[in-house]
Amino acid sequence: MPAKTMAEPLPPTTPTGDTHDPSPPNETSLTFHPFPKLPTEIRLAIWKHACFPRSQIDHGIQYVTVNIVDEDYEEEDLVIFDANLEGYDEEFAVESDQDGYITLTAPKLPFDKPAGLSHPNASACLWDAGLLAACHESRLVVAEYHNFKGWRELREQPMSTTQTNAWYDQAYPSTLVPHKRDKKWSPMVIPIFDVFCIDTSHIKSLPKSLPKSLYSMKLLTPFLSTRTFTIREDWNIALKFDSSWNAGFPYHIGRLKREKTPRGLLANWLDRFHDEVIPEPSLWIIDDSVGWVASREQKFSPVYRDCDGDYVQINWDDTRHNGGMGDVTYFMERLGKLLDDDDDFITFETKKIVKLLVRKEKQLSQELEEDFDSSDATRDDSEDDPWNEYHDEGDGSGMSGEEDN
Incomplete structure (x- = not known):
């Protein structure tokens, strides 16, 4: 069944007590060897302080790869028939021909790399990996800190007829599928809160490996690291922005949707986002480099973090670069020209649908903001952007103007 792709439970182990220093005498060791001799309460406090x-108001950013769940309709080997599925009600579920299911795979554990090297994947699930691998005592602290016992007790309670107390309606702990080389690890996430940034390094294969419809991105999430799982339709999916997204921007939505690029994938997702009847994932863009200013009285909560730093959500108009808006805002404005629609009963505005996360440390001083001329906030590309030449004349690309299905 599809649920077999879920992470297996972490097998219990015991501390070895080995304090041997394997590093050569001339190298500086990062290990604090007297640690096992510290009083128990101090060790426990240190373990707890090290937890994610x-x-x-504290959420994680997970960098993941997507796995498409294959279903066999002839054999009725379907997700909704899996005996381990909880929280699915056929009476209230809305199914469509575009429905599809995915699981998410965690990055490979970096333990086999020398200390001090930077690791390209800073997924939040790696934060507690060292604690889970250290010893029995550290694993107990992680379990207590994240209240695994309380979550298990909640799952075992009978359903209340007066209130919603099911685990799948709350911020339950779940696990990603571990990397194929890390089978004994259970990378923990919180599906309701965390942002899942999809790996787009293999750009050319994106259209084949990722659905063009968000209806086909229903996420299968196990309860802790058990086989019991539920289906999440509303979860946070992100792409990492690159300034190259502004290069050679197409004049027509059909051409953009045919691109084998992250921006082409984003255009497909957004173009099919008009129907609000069926729950869909929330879309985010993460920009690591853009500067930003704080709007008056804006509260930056929650804070999203990975292993490299903290991120906050800001308004699209609060990015700054060389006296104007940041490249990521410029991209969203151009994308909005192709997708925004104010003719419908409910106005469709791209910048209100896609959310922006930026590094907290990139905040600019108020002195710089005072020099920012709001009249020049948006780039004037009317002279050098050929899109404007064709805006009032139709497609301008030699195509009929029909959009992809």
Whole structure:
């Protein structure tokens, strides 16, 4: 069944007590060897302090790869028939021909790399990986810190007839599929809170490996690391922005949707986002490099973090670069020219649908903001952007103007 792709439970182990230093005498060791001799309460406090911060205002950014769940309709080997599925109600579920299911795979553990090297994948699930691998005591602290016992007790309680107390309606802990070389690891995530940034390094294969419809991105999430799982339709999916997205921007939505690029994938997702009847993932763009300013009285909560730093959500108009808006805002404005629609009963505005995460440390001073002329905030590309030449004349690309299905 499809649920077999879920992570297996972490097998129990015990500490070895080995304090041998394997490093050569001339090298500086990063290991604090007297640690096992510290009083128990101090060791436990250190383990707890090292856990990934989790709360209503502390969320994670996970960098993942997508796995398409194959279903066999002839054999009725379908996700909705899986005996381990909970939280699915056929009476209220809305199914369509575009429905599809995915799981997410965590990055490979970096333990086999020398200390001090930078790792390209800073997924938040790696934060607790060292604690889970250290010893039995550290694993117990992680379990207590994240209240695994309480979550298991909640799952075992009978359903209340007066209130929603099911685990799948709350911020339950789940696990990603571990990397194929890390089978004994259970990378923990919180599907309701975390942002899942999809790996787009293999750009040319994106249209084949990722659905063009968000209806086909229903996420299968296990309860902790068990076989029991539920289906999440509303989850946070992100792409990492690159300034190259502005290069050679197409004049027509049909051409953009045919691109084998992250921006082409984003255009497909957004173009099919008009129907709000069926729950869909929330879309995010993450920009690591853009500077930004804080709007008045804006509260930056929650904070999203990976292993490299903290991120906050800002308004699209709050990015700054060389006296104007940032490249990511410029991209969204051009994308909006192709997708925005104010003719419908409900106005479709791209910048209100896609959310923006930026590095907290990139905030600019108020002195620089005072020099920012709001009249020049948006780039004037009327002279050098050929899109404007064709805006009032139709497609301008030699195509009929019909959009892809």
